[in-house]
Amino acid sequence: MADSGVTDEPGTKDDVHRAKTEGKELSKEEKQRLRKEKKQQKKNKEKKDEKASHESEKKKNKEEKPVSAAAPASQPPTQPSTQKAPSAVPAPAPVPVPVSETPALADKPAKTKADLKAERRARQEAERASKQAATSKPKAPPNELQPVVKRLPEHVQVDNPGVLKKLAKKLERQQTPGCNAATNAKIPLRLDYGYKVSLFSHLHQYSRKAPLTQQLSIPSTVIHPAIVRLGLQYSQGIVAGSNARSVALLHAFKQVIRDYTTPPNEELSRDLVNKLKPYISFLSQCRPLSASMGNAIKYIKKEISNIPSQCKEEEAKRKLLSCIDCYIDEKIILAAKAIAKSSIEKISNGDVILVYGCSSLVNHILCEAFEKNIKFRVIVVDSRPRLEGREALRRLVQRGISCTYVLISAVSYILPEVSKVFLGAHALLANGYVMSRVGTSQIALVAKAFNVPVLVCCETYKFCERVQTDSFVSNELDDPDDLIVTRKGKTQLEHWQDVPSLGLLNLVYDVTPPDFVDLVITDLGMIPCTSVPVVLRVKNVDQ
């Protein structure tokens, strides 16, 4: 799609400039005028060659700081007419749209994508000019007041070929300066495996037997070996569990920071963030990032970009390492202690506690309660194909806690005996839904039917701003071959790929509505499930 022009007519630029320096929103006439002029420009500039616009795009990449979200052009990709739109928007050039423009765009949805792009380009030029000219201009109203249309993340648009192409291009482009495509030192794109059930065809489905590292060339100078190892551990399931993954990620980043040297003429705060980008892409190819990892990465990026430029490299590195240690300590280790303290108040003598799968936090709580000599027994519920409950069972029995082990199909049989249900969480969403291992919502549902209180334990660093009401929109598909099992020498599903209408679905997560959860125990205290947005608000105010 041809890029529209970059240069403004001086009249429009002045108007926009004037409006922006006065801090007012563009008036209706001005908006209309702008639109007309953009249309004119588009017709003129369509004849311009791609190279010029591509160069200007690259220029923008280097100049502008990466800003997440806020590309107003996208509408849900289910509309076939606008399917080209996400591919038209260049992926690694996150366009920092001044927020005051979204109202203008919002009331004219009939405009084509090229128009919108042209407008955005023009406004960016105007804004850059105004920034250079004026000293201080009153900032556009804060994001919460304007309807910001977010771009859908690519990992839930796998059935959109445009998005896949965009991702491939992005991975190619993420190389350290100095390498070129010829040396083949780029992050490989992992290919999907097997037939996907149609409801989930928008998600990736990888095979464990084809790890990403096989496609990496040696020597690969792009990716740090600690990250390669981490990626392999993730994709093979050696490091699993929300807390474990985050801690492993932070340790790997610590190693990266230790081995990092600032190239000449570069600033540590900006260069290190750019260095981390290909690593993060690589890791998300190995296994989609979890919400806790996402928050940890946001924190690190913020810390890195807050390093003052006059700071010496050694000192900066030391500061970063101590920041990471601090984060792990506060958000994970101390939070676990605080949560255990609150939870122990809720465990009384004679309780029968039901747990599902293996949550490090819940296991910690139960062990602490046992240390305090509270008499209780535990029922561990497990499910295929991961059978994580066996690990939890092993840990609890080692401590001397009396346990019972059942499979999830027996949950309604055993629930009349149970007095409380303790669940761990992978993430807590902004509308109060709990995202956790698949099977959790089933247990919560049955517990509600039996009037058994359900308690979810979750640290605050796992709270995320996402909103989800069902388990389809955003999930993770694990290797379908895991569902194949050999019993009595016969493997029934061995040749499932040959049957054209057969799909194997191995879901990893599901969401539990807040009506089924009675209490959420966090390091900030005990809150009802509906108060998650309050905690998020308090956290944002703190930062």
Next chain:
Amino acid sequence: LETVVYFRAQMRKDPDMASAVAAIRTLLEFLKRDKGETILGLRESLTGATDCLTGVDSSVAVSSGGELFLRFISLTSLEHQDLSRCKKVMEERGELFLEKISMSRAKVAKLCHTFIKDGAKILTHSYSRVVLRVLEKAAAEKKRFSVYVTESQPDSAGRQMADALRKLNVPVTVVLDAAVGYVLEKVDLVIVGAEGVVESGGIINKIGTYQMAVCSKAHNKPFYVVAESFKFVRLYPLNQQDVPDKFKYKADTLKTVKNLSEEHPMIDYTPPSLITLLFTDLGVLTPSAVSDELIKLYL
């Protein structure tokens, strides 16, 4: 011990005042008379005084009121060098707090009386001064309504409520606690007070409230709770058993009786799913908004 004496004197002086308000007055007086040297010592002695008062009157409101008082007065910057200056600041804050909460009942009444329509039939439980105030306001607005009050054993507090209402010329009927389900088809709305509002948005109130809430849910009648904001407490009971013993029984019972399982509890817990709205001096809240308010109050 003089705190206890003062507290009892306050309660006797104004029987219409909530026990929590009397407790807070006592604590303020305690603060004024305290001869401590350090702020930490002051805080500890205030906590001790609150515990002392809870020993006299073990209602949830006294403990919540005391804790909130402590929080409110220390929520200001106490960076002054001079201890007496700090104390003065704290005392001023304490007076401010007291003033605010004495207005709270009026605020609640103002919010709630609009929900009582002309010709309404109201069901209420036991003797609650806040509900009385609300009904007074509604009667003052020339609304015609009639009230059913449960007798509320074991102390027959409902009869007291009925007498007070008769003085307002409101037609009132006293019903048995067991007759709640029978009467509910005739009523339009249910209004109860609360001894404490917990973090989940549920309430702790005189025994029999939970039953009333379950029945009104079954009949699809709105269940309203009126409570002042100083009754918000940082408890989170999961079920009836989870409410601490020190609130369930009267203070004297706790001290004298050995085997609590033979005593009958005086309060029960109503979960938030059964409550339609809460009227407080912070506004009209849904049960899920209570946690938000609590976080704001206590943080």
